[in-house]
Amino acid sequence: MSIYFDNAATTPISQEAKTAMVAAMENFGNPSSTHAEGRKAKAIVETVRKGIASRLNCSPSEITFTGGGTEADNWALISAVKDCGVKHLYTSVIEHHAVSHVVEYLDQNGMCKVQYIPHDDHGIHDLKWLELELKSKALLGEKAMVSLMHANNEIGNIIDLQNLSELCQSHGAYLHSDTVQTMAHLPLDFSKIRVDFAACSGHKFHGPKGVGFAFVRQGVLSKPLIRGGAQERGARAGTENVIGIAGLGAAFNMCVDDMANDILKVTGVKNYAILKLKSEFPEIKFNGLSGDVEKSLYTVLNFYHHKLHENGMLNFQLDINGVHCSGGSACSSGAVGGSHVLNALNSSGGTRISFSRYTTKSEVDLFVQILQKIKSDI
């Protein structure tokens, strides 16, 4: 028996992505070659780029393929500071390490000044504080950028990106958003949401790992992070990962085109899990806003129960019972001191269960039964 409840870490690859990848393997040409074999591979890359751009309502030239979400985040933050002249970076301590460790690097090397937006114990940011800060930097004529993730990968909190983009725009500040957890999961229209930089990772929506893309708004100065050949219109050197891009494209199109159904179905599963957990374990608490389906991502639920979490062994016990979930971000699962997100919320701990279009209510039933058994054995 195996229940996969760790879809915020990675998702199972879809049949659609596999089919597209196998087809792309037949086109072994180098997309930079001008002969027919090269042109066939190039056509795969450009068709995927166009498909993504039309679904995000942006220009294909604003999409650059990368080696995943981490690279897209690194590129945005480093470009903003080095190329756009950003002197003040406003971010949050609950960002993914793909952002927070880059920001720390920029700060420690004196490349910009980083300030952390205050938040409460639910992870809600103080935007009034941010507004005053942006206003003061605009008055001084100093360039600022805000970097806030669209949805938090551990607690699911969603920010109002439209509202934040208007706030940044009205004070002349750049905006970067780590949209890794929401790309192909929530509607994103970049003609309305005025982010300057956004990030995407293929493996978060049933595509392959090690491939993603960066959105960089037209007119925003951005020099390559990876230097070498002239691939990606000179924005990112290195022969394109044609097979990965083909898989990413198929998964992206599938998830965006079926989004309304997926939202309905997975929100139903999440709601069911919340109700079931509350009724079986009345003292259960949900970290951040994850217990509120209106304000959190439908794929993420993070719970804490004093008895179940007492001995710190819950994730291990779940794993040996066939349930695969996590205590936080998979990239930091070896880290000492637990989740930096839960620590920042003064939470006593938690377990993240995260769903996908393939999760069923009967898996939730089984999961709750396993939790009851673990509790009765404590």
Ligand SMILES: Cc1ncc(COP(=O)(O)O)c(C=O)c1O
């Ligand atoms: C919010 C967030 N940002 C960035 C990343 C990194 O993406 P990738 O694994 O493609 O480098 C992840 C993946 O764990 C994530 O959840």
